[in-house]
Amino acid sequence: MTSPQEKLLPATRRALLHRIATAQAEGRAPSLVAAVVRGGKAVWHGSRTSVDGHGPDENVQYRIGSITKTFTAVLVLRLRDEGVLDLGDPLEKHLPGTGAGEATIAELLAHTAGLAAESPAPWWERTPGSLRPELADVLGEQPHRLPVGRRFHYSNPGYTLLGALVEELRGAPWEEVLRSELLEPLGLHRTSAQPQAPHAGGWAVHPWADVMLPEPVENLGRMAPAGQLWSTAGDLARFAVFLAEGDPRVLSAASVLEMRTPAAPAEAEDVAAGAAYGLGMQIQYRDGRNLVGHSGSLPGFVACLTISVEDDLAAVVLANCTSGPLTATVAADLVRIVAEAEPRIPDPWRPLPEVDQSLLELTGPWYWGTHVAALRLAADGGVSFGPLSGNGRRSRFRANGDETWTGLDGYYAGELLRAVRRPDGSVSHLDLGSFVFTRQPYEEGAPVPGGVDPEGWRGIR
Incomplete structure (x- = not known):
């Protein structure tokens, strides 16, 4: 049986290894592990370490x-x-009584609720969660920093509220809900709220000398839904497949697409940086490629999961240092290396198994005024509608089954x-x-708003 390591060409594997070796050496990380996903499975993994x-x-x-x-x-x-x-x-x-209840759930997911970026001092990432036993301790006396819904402002307390929302509506702790509804169905058996051996230790590397200091491992308590988890390159590779394709046991393809949408x-x-945020997912445009996923850091660790759905590729990079390798850059580079060296081979074109003749007659050019689409x-069973070439309003539509379609993206979403x-x-x-599209520009007899001049088209007189 062919091993996953052999599914990429030798030159590609060496380029991937070179990239993570450079990242580990230049970033001075005690260890770094990475994985690449293609075709719904991990096709490469590699690691570098300071300990032989x-x-x-x-x-x-x-x-x-x-x-x-x-x-x-x-x-x-x-x-x-x-529902x-x-x-x-x-x-x-x-979830009444939080003091931040004006914000919608969508605004909390998208970091547009105007909440503070961090909880009140002391720094929550390096102190026990027991110091913040209640939501009021996480939010502080003035939860908001900006008007609700006006702009993106990354908020860790916002995701604490979402975790509390899950607990309130499920009647169980966030960690239990996570395990039963997501981790177990997807087979993410090495993802957990507490470290399980084998696990890496977290380190701070001195900025001006090659020496290290161990970082404390804190239970984040109420802040857990914002950053508590431990995982592996293998589990995150499987999670990446889910975020690209969905899984009916957990969340549909349409819903994960919604998460990936700005x-x-x-x-x-x-x-300027080509960055945006969806519903719990970061979105980045790099090297002409749309990348979605999320980065993460806590004292002693940096991490990134990134996906290029169009290339059918994902990458995971994990390192155990407080600052060091830019994991988001490394993960994007791993995707780029494979995409350029071994570009995705398109599925074969195949004719439709059957077609409704009444729909077939709708295909082809239509005119809005003098603009042709x-x-x-x-x-x-859906349709696409847009300019014959060049830029313009272009959208895909989902069939509703009654000769109507609902826009999925673009101007007509x-x-x-x-x-x-x-x-x-x-x-x-x-x-x-409300736009009327006819088979001919300003077609006579068609219900074109404003009517059509009865003398029709003419030259200069």
Whole structure:
């Protein structure tokens, strides 16, 4: 049987090893472990260590910090999909009395609730969670720093509130809900709230000398939903597959796509950096590639999980140092190395097994005024609609089963596309959010807003 290590070309494997070796050496990390995922499974893993003969493998736990937030977001989306809550609900509706209940659940997920970035002193990442036993201890006397809903402002206490929301609606501790609803169904048996051997120790490396200091390992208590988890390269590789494809046992493909979709207004510096935030997931545009996932850090550890859905690739990088390798950059580089050396081979084109002739007649060019757009059938029964070439309003649509389609992305996201027929059954026009598209520009007899000049098209007289 071919091992996962042999599924990438030797030159690609060496390039990946070179990248993590450089990261470990230049970042002065006591150890670093990485994995690459393609085709729904791990196809490569590698590690580097400062101790000969003790290189970590994909089953060694590291603390993953804020990647925990993505796990918490999945639990919240499950509640939404079950109809227990709506993302537009104010937190106060389900978790009253926090002092931050004006913010909606979506705003908490997207870090637009205006809450403080951190809990009140002392620094929560390096002190016991027992110092903050209640939500009031996490939020402080003035939870907000900015107006609710106005801008992106990363907030660790915001995810503490989401964890408390999960506990309130499930009637069980966040850790128990996480294990039963996410970790066990996905087979993430090496992901846990407390470290389980074998696990790496966390270290601080002196900035001006090659010496180290052990970092304390704290139980974060109430702050756990924001950054408590320990995991492995192997488990995070499996989690990456789920975040790209969904799993009906946990969350649908449509819901994980929603998590990966920008939900927070970006600041100028975020736009310049090509960064955005979805619902519990960071979004980055790097080297012409759309990358989604999350980074994480806690004293003694840095981590990153990143996914390129279009390339069918993901990468995980974990290291046990407080500051050192830029794991987000390394993970993006691992994706790029494989994507460039062994680009994804497209699935074969195949004709549709069957087609509804009444839908087939809707395909082709349609005119809004003098602008031409084309409607094309998709294999899943939906359609795409947009310019024949170049830039313009272009969207994919989901079929509703009654000659209407709902926009999935782009300008027409959420808008209704409808085929309007004449009394004899022939197609009159398409209606898209009040825009009338006809088979000919300003077609005579069509219900074009403002009417059509009865003299028709003409030259200069």
